[in-house]
Amino acid sequence: MKAIKKTWAVAAIKYEAIAHNMAVLTGPLMTIGLVLVMRFIYQDKSDGIISPEALASLLVLGISLNMCMNGVAMVSTLISEEKEKHTLRVLMTASVTGGEYFAGTILFPFLLTVGINLLFLPITGCSVNGAGFAVYLATTVIGAATSCVIGTIIGIYAKNQMSASMLCMPVLFVFMLIPLFAGLIEGLEKITGFLFTGVLSEAAGEIAQGRVYHLGAFQTAVLLSELVIAVLLFLLAYRKNGYEKD
Amino acid sequence: MSQKIVLELNAVSKRYKTELALKDISLTLCEGEILGFLGPSGAGKTTAIKIITGQLRQTSGEARILGTDSENLDASIYERIGVVSDQSGVYEKMTVQRNLEIFASILEVPKSRVTEVLQKTGLYEHRKKPAGKLSKGQGQRLVLARAVLHKPRILFLDEPTSGLDPATAVQIHEMLLELKKEGMAIFLTTHNMEEAACLCDRVALLCRGQIAELDSPEALCIKYNTKKQYRVRLEDKTEVTLTETPEDIRKLSELLKENKVVTLHSCEPTLEQVFLQATGYRLNAEQGISQGNNQKHAGGTRRKGVVR
Ligand SMILES: Nc1ncnc2c1ncn2[C@@H]1O[C@H](COP(=O)(O)OP(=O)(O)OP(=O)(O)O)[C@@H](O)[C@H]1O
Ligand SMILES: [Mg+2]
Numbered sequence: 018m019k020a021i022k023k024t025w026a027v028a029a030i031k032y033e034a035i036a037h038n039m040a041v042l043t044g045p046l047m048t049i050g051l052v053l054v055m056r057f058i059y060q061d062k063s064d065g066i067i068s069p070e071a072l073a074s075l076l077v078l079g080i081s082l083n084m085c086m087n088g089v090a091m092v093s094t095l096i097s098e099e100k101e102k103h104t105l106r107v108l109m110t111a112s113v114t115g116g117e118y119f120a121g122t123i124l125f126p127f128l129l130t131v132g133i134n135l136l137f138l139p140i141t142g143c144s145v146n147g148a149g150f151a152v153y154l155a156t157t158v159i160g161a162a163t164s165c166v167i168g169t170i171i172g173i174y175a176k177n178q179m180s181a182s183m184l185c186m187p188v189l190f191v192f193m194l195i196p197l198f199a200g201l202i203e204g205l206e207k208i209t210g211f212l213f214t215g216v217l218s219e220a221a222g223e224i225a226q227g228r229v230y231h232l233g234a235f236q237t238a239v240l241l242s243e244l245v246i247a248v249l250l251f252l253l254a255y256r257k258n259g260y261e262k263d
Numbered sequence: 264m265s266q267k268i269v270l271e272l273n274a275v276s277k278r279y280k281t282e283l284a285l286k287d288i289s290l291t292l293c294e295g296e297i298l299g300f301l302g303p304s305g306a307g308k309t310t311a312i313k314i315i316t317g318q319l320r321q322t323s324g325e326a327r328i329l330g331t332d333s334e335n336l337d338a339s340i341y342e343r344i345g346v347v348s349d350q351s352g353v354y355e356k357m358t359v360q361r362n363l364e365i366f367a368s369i370l371e372v373p374k375s376r377v378t379e380v381l382q383k384t385g386l387y388e389h390r391k392k393p394a395g396k397l398s399k400g401q402g403q404r405l406v407l408a409r410a411v412l413h414k415p416r417i418l419f420l421d422e423p424t425s426g427l428d429p430a431t432a433v434q435i436h437e438m439l440l441e442l443k444k445e446g447m448a449i450f451l452t453t454h455n456m457e458e459a460a461c462l463c464d465r466v467a468l469l470c471r472g473q474i475a476e477l478d479s480p481e482a483l484c485i486k487y488n489t490k491k492q493y494r495v496r497l498e499d500k501t502e503v504t505l506t507e508t509p510e511d512i513r514k515l516s517e518l519l520k521e522n523k524v525v526t527l528h529s530c531e532p533t534l535e536q537v538f539l540q541a542t543g544y545r546l547n548a549e550q551g552i553s554q555g556n557n558q559k560h561a562g563g564t565r566r567k568g569v570v571r
Contacts, residue, residue, distance in 0.1 A: 019371070022368060022371070023369050025368075026365055026368045026369045029365065029368075030354065030365055033354070033356065033357060033361075034354075034356075037356045102352040102353075102354075102355065103348075103350045103351060103352030104352040104353065104354060106318075106348060106351070107351050107352060107409075108369075109318075109338075109341075110316065110318065110341050110346040110348070111341055111346075111366055111370060111409075112338045112339060112340075112341035112342045112369065112370060113338065113369060114338040
């Protein structure tokens with residue numbers, strides 16, 4: 018009960034931080050805006066009817082952006098902002114535990130990432146059946162969790178918001194750009210299957226083209242193992258330094 | 264002392280890689296007592312607070328806070344102590360009141376207490392302002408208000424008045440004395456001698472990680488009053504300083520008998536001078552530890568017009 022109250026208090030702090038920080042808010046706004054604009058461009062080019070291939074590439078674009086901007090980048094910014102303003106230590110010396118802080122911090126970014134991914138379906142005008150939706154939802158939830166944990170790891174190592182965005186760069190490069198350009202550059206197609214964002218994009222692409230998509234054993238393994246690895250890395254980093262090194 | 268001991272350090276030492284930051288620190292703190300940790304920059308004050316409040320591990324020795332060994336502390340200890348570090352921040356975009364409400368919900372304190380604390384710290388009229396817009400002194404009061412929301416048994420303050428103007432510092436002192444009256448134990452660090460002298464029941468003089476002296480400011484000043492001297496102001500507006508030589512004592516009693524004395528002061532050294540004598544180092548906020556000029560400060564008294 019106490020833990021839930023404290024977690025909720027942290028989440029409330031983060032909610033206000035998201036709502037009042039334009040740098041954080043641009044993430045979700047840009048993702049949604051970009052997908053909307055792209056949709057109208059595609060629609061214009063093809064007299065109102067979007068081809069399934071175009072629809073698929075719209076979803077891939079949205080999902081890669083969303084996972085990285087609203088999961089990884091947002092969480093790491095939120096944590097490093099508290100370090101910069103010297104409020105993280107204050108929370109920890111006001112009886113908030115590491116676990117409560119973690120849960121409270123990722124709650125809204127996680128919900129936002131899942132929500133935006135779901136929003137892409139109506140925005141792009143993609144129609145999915147029940148089974149397709151179930152796969153889409155499941156991969157979205159696991160993917161969003163993975164990116165929030167990666168964001169936390171970066172938050173642990175970043176001293177301020179500046180260094181957080183620096184540290185985010187290579188992560189975004191891998192998890193955002195590789196799935197995005199996989200369709201264009203041949204070498205990347207082989208790599209993208211090993212990334213959770215790649216698996217998500219692949220699944221979304223298939224679903225968008227009206228094909229029944231079943232997550233294979235390999236894809237499931239990629240999704241789950243990357244979540245587990247992220248959590249382990251987080252625990253390792255947290256054990257070593259806490260959120261803030263002394 | 265008959266009061267309850269809330270904090271106990273026993274030969275605590277801390278080594279950062281190569282540097283010994285704290286060496287064999289032993290002390291106790293009782294309910295309703297203000298203990299000052301006094302030392303120049305780099306003496307180890309912040310390190311001591313971090314160890315006691317469980318934010319840092321000591322290298323050796325034992326610290327017990329409210330009966331719990333500091334190595335076994337978990338987050339719940341913070342429901343019973345308040346900590347203000349030397350750079351505690353506030354949520355700048357939230358209002359003053361919201362800042363306190365957030366911590367009230369974390370510490371399970373009723374909302375009415377927020378209003379109470381706002382009034383006590385004189386922040387009530389500023390409660391709707393974003394915390395980032397407060398002046399430095401107001402901000403420090405907000406940090407303090409947050410730390411005492413849950414009426415902690417012990418309050419830890421790392422340089423609570425550094426960088427504040429004297430008037431604001433006095434406001435903070437008054438708040439602390441009021442909290443002390445309510446039975447709160449206060450552990451504060453400072454490099455301001457006057458602050459320590461007027462606020463603390465006892466002070467620990469810390470130099471290079473070691474406690475050189477630990478006693479009440481008055482007792483320390485008396486202890487280091489090795490050359491007793493009296494400053495006498497006479498009717499004809501001259502000032503003389505008399506020592507304890509038989510000759511001077513005779514002179515003093517004559518002056519008194521003849522009713523020529525306007526004022527008479529004993530010249531104990533100030534805490535600043537005591538620190539210099541006890542550690543050989545001068546307290547200096549800006550420059551940190553600096554070797555004191557013993558020649559100039561020896562005895563610690565003004566030698567003006569010594570009567571022969
Ligand atoms: N994390 C650290 N790693 C290595 N050395 C450290 C660390 N923290 C403090 N020190 C060293 O330990 C000594 C004591 O530092 P501390 O911060 O406790 O001083 P202080 O008395 O609080 O000084 P100030 O008045 O400037 O705040 C200093 O010499 C400092 O350089
Ligand atoms: Mg300090």
